[in-house]
Amino acid sequence: MANYRMTIQYDGTRYSGWQSQHATDATIQGKLETVLTRMTGQQVDVIGSGRTDAGVHAIGQVANFHLKQPRNTGELLDGLNRYLPEDIAVSSLTEVDERFHSRYQAVCKTYRYRIHTGEVPDVFARRYVYDYRIPLDVERMREAAGLLLGEHDFKSFCGNTRMKKSTVRTLYEIRVEEHESEIDLFFTGNGFLQNMVRILTGTLIEVGDGRREPGSMTDVLARRDRQAAGYTAPALGLALLSVEYEGDGQNTMEQA
Incomplete structure (x- = not known):
């Protein structure tokens, strides 16, 4: 074969x-x-x-x-x-x-979530960004993101409330980039649960607009309850950027 x-x-x-x-x-x-x-x-x-x-x-x-x-x-x-x-x-x-x-055999995945923050919608990007016109405090979002890094039980951030398998995952990086009319969130981890990135995004947005405190992430993780985390951000802003494997570049037999 x-x-x-x-x-x-x-x-x-x-x-x-x-x-x-x-x-x-x-x-x-x-x-x-x-x-x-x-x-x-x-x-x-x-x-x-x-x-x-x-x-x-x-x-x-x-x-x-x-x-x-x-x-x-x-x-x-x-x-x-x-x-x-x-x-x-x-x-x-x-x-x-x-x-x-x-x-x-996947060892690492990176997702990006795009949030449009400008007052005027971007017509040509409407399929790929979440149009969120409320100001977001990026520094608060970065502080909260730091508490989510590492190996944790992310059950609170899982869309499948009947999940029977392990909900422990490791987040290596959450990067928050601010541009003129857009905030981009990058999530890199060893694996992601159902809706996990979108729930993480919704939770960080609630921190950014003042509905939650950055330090509350510790309690959200500890409760292991979907109701403890924020809302599920819309799908359209999310894209899978890359998947990495051990030995990448070494297992190729023939390059197209």
Whole structure:
């Protein structure tokens, strides 16, 4: 079996998330599998590094798939970008070791959340930013973010209140960047729970607009209760920027 790794970018606006669903064909995974199956003449299962929610975008989603017989990576890449919808593109495709698994072997992910703070909406960015016109105190947000770093039980920041698996994760960095009419939040960690980045964002916004104190993050973590954290920020401002793996750059067999 030949194993292929690809990096994918997509505008998630009109999709019901990454994961294939029986009720709809409007998913990123579903579109990729349909095109690959038609191109290769065999049923292809695409494994993503993680599931992005409906409306969430990606610049550096990583996925892998297996084929019974090796195929030219350049031809696969060209075919995918020819037949995929215009809001999905494969930016790179390489043949990798058969044991590579995009989800289980991921060691680090980075997400970005964009908050538009200008008085006038940005019409051309409306699908990719959360239009929030209330002033936000960036220094308060940075103070709160610092208390969330490290290994914690993030159950309070999990959208699945019936989660039975471990909700312990490690956040390596939360970076808050302020621009003229936009605040960008960057989250880097070893993994993220359902809606976790959007709930973290909503909570930090509540700190920034004065509804919460920065120091309250310690109590929010300790309570392990979804009701203790802030609201879930809208999906449209969120994008998966990158997924990292141990030995990146060393397991590639053929570069497209």
